[in-house]
Amino acid sequence: MGDFWLYLALAAYFGATALWLGFFLAQRESLCRAGAWVMAGGLACHTLELVRRTLSHGYLPVATFGDALLVFAWALVAVFLLLNWRFPIKVLGALAAPLAALMVSGALILPPGKGAVSPLLKSFWLALHISLALLGNAAFTLAFLGAIFYLVQERQLKGKKFGFFYRRLPSLSQLDALNYWCLTIGFPLLTGGIISGSLYAQHTLGRFWSWDPKEVLTLSAWLIYAVLVHERLTVGWRGRRAALLAICGFLVLVFAFVGANLWISGYHSFASFLKP
Amino acid sequence: MNLLLVGVNHKTSPVALREKLAGLIPNVPQAYLSLKAHPELMEVLLYTTCNRVELLCVTEEPAAAEARLKAFLAAHPEVPAADLNDSLYIHRDQDAVQHLFRVAASLDSMVVGEPQILGQVKEAYRQATQSQATGPILNRLLHKTFSVAKRVRRETGLGDQAVSVSYAAIALGRKIFGALEGKTVLLLGAGEMAELALEHLKGQGVAKIVVANRTLERGVRLAERFRGEAVSLEELEAQLLAADIVISSTGSDEHLLTRDQVKAVMRRRKQRPLFLIDIAVPRDLDPAINDLDNVYLYNIDDLQEVAAQGLQHRQKEAAKAERLVAAETLKFLEWLDTLQVYPTIIALKDKAERICARELKKTLPQLGPLSPEQRQALDALAHAITGKLLHDPIIFLKRNHHPKKPHRELDLIRRLFRLDQDRQKDYNDKD
Numbered sequence: 058m059g060d061f062w063l064y065l066a067l068a069a070y071f072g073a074t075a076l077w078l079g080f081f082l083a084q085r086e087s088l089c090r091a092g093a094w095v096m097a098g099g100l101a102c103h104t105l106e107l108v109r110r111t112l113s114h115g116y117l118p119v120a121t122f123g124d125a126l127l128v129f130a131w132a133l134v135a136v137f138l139l140l141n142w143r144f145p146i147k148v149l150g151a152l153a154a155p156l157a158a159l160m161v162s163g164a165l166i167l168p169p170g171k172g173a174v175s176p177l178l179k180s181f182w183l184a185l186h187i188s189l190a191l192l193g194n195a196a197f198t199l200a201f202l203g204a205i206f207y208l209v210q211e212r213q214l215k216g217k218k219f220g221f222f223y224r225r226l227p228s229l230s231q232l233d234a235l236n237y238w239c240l241t242i243g244f245p246l247l248t249g250g251i252i253s254g255s256l257y258a259q260h261t262l263g264r265f266w267s268w269d270p271k272e273v274l275t276l277s278a279w280l281i282y283a284v285l286v287h288e289r290l291t292v293g294w295r296g297r298r299a300a301l302l303a304i305c306g307f308l309v310l311v312f313a314f315v316g317a318n319l320w321i322s323g324y325h326s327f328a329s330f331l332k333p
Numbered sequence: 334m335n336l337l338l339v340g341v342n343h344k345t346s347p348v349a350l351r352e353k354l355a356g357l358i359p360n361v362p363q364a365y366l367s368l369k370a371h372p373e374l375m376e377v378l379l380y381t382t383c384n385r386v387e388l389l390c391v392t393e394e395p396a397a398a399e400a401r402l403k404a405f406l407a408a409h410p411e412v413p414a415a416d417l418n419d420s421l422y423i424h425r426d427q428d429a430v431q432h433l434f435r436v437a438a439s440l441d442s443m444v445v446g447e448p449q450i451l452g453q454v455k456e457a458y459r460q461a462t463q464s465q466a467t468g469p470i471l472n473r474l475l476h477k478t479f480s481v482a483k484r485v486r487r488e489t490g491l492g493d494q495a496v497s498v499s500y501a502a503i504a505l506g507r508k509i510f511g512a513l514e515g516k517t518v519l520l521l522g523a524g525e526m527a528e529l530a531l532e533h534l535k536g537q538g539v540a541k542i543v544v545a546n547r548t549l550e551r552g553v554r555l556a557e558r559f560r561g562e563a564v565s566l567e568e569l570e571a572q573l574l575a576a577d578i579v580i581s582s583t584g585s586d587e588h589l590l591t592r593d594q595v596k597a598v599m600r601r602r603k604q605r606p607l608f609l610i611d612i613a614v615p616r617d618l619d620p621a622i623n624d625l626d627n628v629y630l631y632n633i634d635d636l637q638e639v640a641a642q643g644l645q646h647r648q649k650e651a652a653k654a655e656r657l658v659a660a661e662t663l664k665f666l667e668w669l670d671t672l673q674v675y676p677t678i679i680a681l682k683d684k685a686e687r688i689c690a691r692e693l694k695k696t697l698p699q700l701g702p703l704s705p706e707q708r709q710a711l712d713a714l715a716h717a718i719t720g721k722l723l724h725d726p727i728i729f730l731k732r733n734h735h736p737k738k739p740h741r742e743l744d745l746i747r748r749l750f751r752l753d754q755d756r757q758k759d760y761n762d763k764d
Binding site: 293295296 | 505507508509510511600602603604605606623626627629631635638639
């Protein structure tokens with residue numbers, strides 16, 4: 058069977074991308090509903106594939122960049138569908154669906170890892186640590202996408218240019234509420250991810266914190282989001298500033314996920330997960 | 334049978350004149366009573382909105398009815414006859430029907446496509462029926478009007494476009510707040526434009542309206558109309574704390590609000606978004622306010638740009654609506670034509686009645702003394718003869734052999750029996 062379910066999921070994500078983009082251009086309600094259903098179908102296939110891999114390996118496969126991308130894409134689609142169900146900002150799908158499709162494509166293109174997987178990666182605790190962190194990242198990714206929409210829409214409103222995007226993007230208050238929703242979901246998840254990882258490190262390596270580049274970068278992103286949460290609750294920061302901070306936090310997270318894994322070595326980088 | 338519509342609207346008359354004319358009808362039943370007293374006005378409907386005062390009647394004597402309706406409007410002592418004549422428009426038959434359809438479908442409105450007008454016409458019709466001022470023709474016409482207006486709303490996109498400045502303000506507000514329900518509106522100054530905008534905002538379900546005016550009295554009056562609250566301009570900053578939408582239209586020469594004032598207020602508001610609309614010329618609000626985060630300031634030109642956005646689309650939709658109205662007008666007139674048959678039948682019977690009476694009056698004295706029974710028998714004989722004679726023409730009329738051109742047969746019968754006194758010359762020429 059190989060990656061049958063994964064290809065099905067990928068096809069669904071590309072299909073959803075087409076539907077959402079069609080919705081964005083034509084503004085037909087039916088297209089965005091269809092997009093959500095196709096995406097949910099994709100998520101089901103994606104889940105099956107992850108379950109199949111986990112069962113055949115005996116652990117959640119995250120040892121290579123490709124595997125990690127696959128899990129991250131799953132988290133993104135899951136959080137997006139949850140958001141879409143609870144809090145429909147329809148145009149968000151036009152960015153989230155292609156992003157998921159690209160990440161799954163990336164996972165399929167990247168070469169599979171060779172060599173034995175470090176026993177550290179086979180624990181339930183590690184799976185928990187990674188799931189929490191990636192779900193948090195997924196929420197912040199959506200916050201980032203929403204922030205882009207916010208800045209574009211705000212530019213239209215402030216600049217009094219009422220063009221293509223003005224008509225298609227949702228209201229500022231909806232986009233700002235999206236930012237807040239993602240923050241309230243993502244922040245506890247990321248915090249949980251950091252704490253569970255740190256406890257696991259203490260248990261296995263004998264230290265809570267190693268100043269590994271990924272740890273430092275993630276902590277910086279966490280601090281940015283902490284500032285945003287605090288300022289939102291006390292001073293009432295919102296709108297543009299919240300959007301800019303969400304973008305900053307996301308860029309740091311991306312660097313932690315991609316850069317720290319590939320270019321900077323540390324015990325969190327993929328290179329150290331596989332022993333040749 | 335003729336339809337006649339006389340009125341003024343926002344295109345032909347200034348608001349002052351419309352206000353005075355509307356003031357003529359403080360008591361609607363009274364107005365109907367005085368209009369119904371004139372036999373030439375067979376059926377009457379009158380409706381007034383802030384943009385129009387119009388009277389519609391069904392009549393057999395259009396010239397007399399026109400004079401009567403004009404006299405009714407000229408009854409206001411403060412309205413100079415010259416002013417009234419300049420602003421008055423008169424529509425007859427097809428034009429009257431089309432005009433009423435256009436009004437109810439909101440094609441003749443100041444804000445084309447605004448939804449309130451249909452409700453106002455319905456209410457006017459309800460009052461007219463209560464006063465028993467309408468009859469079969471206006472009843473039919475008004476019901477047709479409502480269905481035409483609904484079709485226009487359903488089948489064209491006229492109603493849901495940002496068609497005017499106040500609609501543009503609402504469209505912008507939606508892009509900022511999502512929905513306008515539960516928002517607080519603060520009105521600075523009580524101008525006509527601001528009132529119009531307020532009316533539309535009220536329709537969007539805003540929760541609270543506060544009017545701040547230099548003269549408190551005018552502010553209180555406006556606030557009462559919209560069930561709001563009136564405050565003085567002195568407490569502006571305090572009011573700004575609670576407001577979400579501010580519409581400013583005072584005649585002030587300098588800025589009412591500066592950037593620094595709004596900045597301070599925003600901090601105290603915890604950055605809740607503030608939507609400011611400055612429709613005053615010269616400006617009331619410092620343009621630099623727009624640079625602040627979460628504050629969105631628009632002046633009248635900006636709003637007109639938003640309104641222009643929908644213009645092309647609106648023109649297309651309006652053309653669609655006009656076609657619909659024209660088609661429905663023709664349909665109604667067809668019906669009206671078939672109705673003309675009945676007055677013709679009545680006129681025929683009247684004529685027969687008159688001939689009987691005249692001939693009996695001539696003949697009876699020549700017959701010498703007669704008993705009442707004999708008189709009755711002669712009377713019955715005369716009526717029987719004319720009745721039998723008219724029976725077939727009447728059946729012919731009722732059958733209506735040319736449904737598409739009923740007036741042809743009608744015209745033939747009317748000429749055959751010389752039913753139209755004012756067309757005597759016509760007949761003589763033909764002789």
